[in-house]
Amino acid sequence: xxxxxxxxxxxxxxxxxxxxxxxxxxxxxxxxxxxxxxxxxxxxxxxxxxxxxxxxxxxxxxxxxxxxxxxxxxxxxxxxxxxxxxxxxxxxxxxxxxxxxxxxxxxxxxxxxxxxxxxxxxxxxxxxxxxxxxxxxxxxxxxxxxxxxxxxxxxxxxxxxxxxxxxxxxxxxxxxxxxxxxxxxxxxxxxxxxxxxxxxxxxxxxxxxxxxxxxxxxxxxxxxxxxxxxxxxxxxxxxxxxxxxxxxxxxxxxxxxxxxxxxxxxxxxxxxxxxxxxxxxxxxxxxxxxxxxxxxxxxxxxxxxxxxxxxxxxxxxxxxxxxxxxxxxxxxxxxxxxxxxxxxxxxxxxxxxxxxxxxxxxxxxxxxxxxxxxxxxxxxxxxxxxxxxxxxxxxxxxxxxxxxxxxxxxxxxxxxxxxxxxx
Numbered sequence: 556x557x558x559x560x561x562x563x564x565x566x567x568x569x570x571x572x573x574x575x576x577x578x579x580x581x582x583x584x585x586x587x588x589x590x591x592x593x594x595x596x597x598x599x600x601x602x603x604x605x606x607x608x609x610x611x612x613x614x615x616x617x618x619x620x621x622x623x624x625x626x627x628x629x630x631x632x633x634x635x636x637x638x639x640x641x642x643x644x645x646x647x648x649x650x651x652x653x654x655x656x657x658x659x660x661x662x663x664x665x666x667x668x669x670x671x672x673x674x675x676x677x678x679x680x681x682x683x684x685x686x687x688x689x690x691x692x693x694x695x696x697x698x699x700x701x702x703x704x705x706x707x708x709x710x711x712x713x714x715x716x717x718x719x720x721x722x723x724x725x726x727x728x729x730x731x732x733x734x735x736x737x738x739x740x741x742x743x744x745x746x747x748x749x750x751x752x753x754x755x756x757x758x759x760x761x762x763x764x765x766x767x768x769x770x771x772x773x774x775x776x777x778x779x780x781x782x783x784x785x786x787x788x789x790x791x792x793x794x795x796x797x798x799x800x801x802x803x804x805x806x807x808x809x810x811x812x813x814x815x816x817x818x819x820x821x822x823x824x825x826x827x828x829x830x831x832x833x834x835x836x837x838x839x840x841x842x843x844x845x846x847x848x849x850x851x852x853x854x855x856x857x858x859x860x861x862x863x864x865x866x867x868x869x870x871x872x873x874x875x876x877x878x879x880x881x882x883x884x885x886x887x888x889x890x891x892x893x894x895x896x897x898x899x900x901x902x903x904x905x906x907x908x909x910x911x912x913x914x915x916x917x918x919x920x921x922x923x924x925x926x927x928x929x930x931x932x933x934x935x936x937x938x939x940x941x942x943x944x945x946x947x948x949x950x951x952x953x954x955x956x957x958x959x960x961x962x963x964x965x966x967x968x969x970x971x972x973x974x975x976x977x978x
Contacts, residue, residue, distance in 0.1 A: 592882045593643035595621040597629035600835065601869075601902035602647065608898055609889050616882065619643075626750055630656040637666045637874065644877040645886055648696055650686035650867040651938030653946050658696050658870065660943065662689030668873040669693045673884060675891035675909075683908065686867055686938060695872055697887045698908035699899050702830050702868030703923040703932075704758045706852040709837070711845055712739070712822030720850050722858040724793070731802035734825055742797075743824035744807040745815030752953035753946070755797070755828045755852075757864045757935060759790035762854040765933040766862035772939040775974060782974070783967040791956065791963045793854065798957065808957050816840060828852050831919050832868070832904040848918040851926060863926035866935040868905050944973040 596602035599622035606618045621643060623629035629647075634655050636642035652659040661667050667689065670676055676694040679687065687696040708720065716737055721727040734741040746752050763786040764771055774780035782788075797803065804810060804818065816833060818824045820840030827833065834847045851861045871890055873883040889895045896907035897914040906920045916924055926932040937946045952966040 589879060589882065590616050592616065592618045592645065592879055592886060593621075594618055594645045594886070595623070595629075595633055595643045596647040597623055597626050598647075598903075599624070601899050604902040605890065605895060605899050608895070609886055612889065613885070618886075630654060637661070637664075640876060642666075642874050642876075644874055644879050644883040645871055646874065648870050648872050649938075650696065650698065650870045652942070653937040653940050654943045657938070657943070658687060658872070659690060661872070662693075662695050666875055667695040668875050668877065668880065668883070670695055670697070670873065670884070670887060673887060673891075675888060678909075683867065687870055696870040697872075697891050698867045698870050699890050699896065700868040700903055700905035701865060701908050701923070702832055702905045703849075703866075703926070704754050704761075704828065704830055704852070704864045704935075705849045705922065706742075706758075706826050707819075707829050707831060707834060707919070708826045708848050708850070709819060709822050709824070709841070709845060710848055711842075713825050715822070716825055718825070721853060722850070722861075723853050723856055725856060727802070727853060728796070728800050731797065731800045735801040740804045740818065740824035741802045741826065743810075743815045743818040743827050744803040745810040745812045746807040746954055746957055747810055748812035748815075749950040749954065751812055751815065751829075752950050753937070754830065755794050756787075756790055756949070756953070758828050758852040759793055759854040760787060760936065761862040761864040761933040762860055763787075763790050765864075765936060766860070766931070769933075772936065776941065781967075782970045783964060787967055787970075788963055790854065791966060794953075795956070795963070808954055812836070820845070830868075831923070834919060835904045846918070849920075849922050851922060851931070862931045862933045863923060864935055865923055865927060865932040866938065867908050869899070869903065940974065942973070942976060944976050945970055948973040 594606065606620060610616055610618055623632055633642060633646055648661060649657040651657055654660065671694045675697065679694065683698050684694060687694055687698055689695050706720065716734060716739055718730060718733055721730045731741040771780055804824065815827065816836040817840040819827050820837035831849055837847065851863045853861045855861065871887065873880065873887065877883045890899065891909060893911040893913055896909050896911040900907040900914055904919065906916065906923060907914050940946060948969045952961060952969055955961045956966055
């Protein structure tokens with residue numbers, strides 16, 4: 556199997572409950588200043604597991620943590636702290652560009668420490684360097700996981716329905732009609748949580764846009780392509796076709812991520828088109844013994860034409876003004892180690908970004924690795940977009956599209972305008 560170092564870019568891997576908590580592992584109060592590390596992350600499960608392992612491997616070290624469960628709140632919070640000089644030593648970021656807490660956006664503002672001299676940085680492949688480096692080419696982040704978007708299934712609910720997993724676009728529509736006739740939701744959808752709005756389009760454009768035209772974003776940057784004149788139009792039309800064929804629950808704009816995962820975990824919906832890490836949330840609502848699996852989500856009439864959006868999912872960086880830079884770099888080294896990679900990937904329901912012999916792929920992760928091996932994976936598009944405005948326009952416009960207040964050409968025109976705003 557090819558090393559997952561060939562993967563690049565990232566997406567929002569998140570949960571959508573707005574909450575913030577602080578905690579500290581190990582001995583508190585007694586640790587000297589050089590033994591205290593501060594850390595922040597969006598989503599606490601995997602980070603807590605990494606912190607516990609790091610503290611165990613480094614007796615006397617205390618990691619004080621801040622967790623914010625909503626991506627938007629986290630991004631605003633850490634950005635504000637970085638500007639005011641109160642940010643933690645280490646924090647979770649997004650790879651590449653595309654939002655205000657992404658690698659390129661933070662590094663442009665001088666907020667990240669140069670990690671190029673670290674031993675693990677020298678082993679990064681070109682694709683990983685592309686999403687963990689600043690505009691000058693200096694590595695400023697450690698890649699921790701890769702994630703993917705696909706059709707994720709509640710195995711027991713699907714088996715009870717008697718329906719088969721669709722492998723082509725016509726089969727998707729037939730699946731939706733058959734599931735609806737049986738009184739069960741084909742795919743749960745929670746567009747009230749804005750970040751969820753992008754997942755189906757990313758799954759569709761992998762096969763319709765970025766698989767057939769690998770350099771599509773570069774063509775946009777060169778003025779030779781646009782969202783409005785591309786198969787993005789077909790992708791959004793298919794999104795609406797799914798809505799009209801009853802592929803989703805009623806009123807998806809009124810359903811949030813938690814409710815979406817509850818519906819899916821309890822088997823009231825057979826599947827979701829989602830990031831694989833969402834299974835960690837669905838498990839909380841699922842009956843004991845429920846299992847989950849993933850298949851690539853089709854967008855064409857041929858299964859051979861299906862591509863899987865795959866990307867670096869989580870990266871961590873060090874505050875350029877960290878109070879304990881030595882310990883921060885040591886934590887980066889741990890995250891880059893085979894042990895740290897396997898631990899974080901397993902806890903987050905993802906695959907490791909770097910080679911980790913200890914990691915064992917399951918029914919969710921194996922199709923991702925197969926897609927990479929076969930050359931049928933694409934990058935999440937937002938991480939190559941020139942600014943954060945494009946993604947934000949996309950998220951908002953999809954909600955309006957489902958409300959019927961805008962049409963597909965308007966959505967794509969808005970995205971083109973945002974794309975051109977800052978190149």
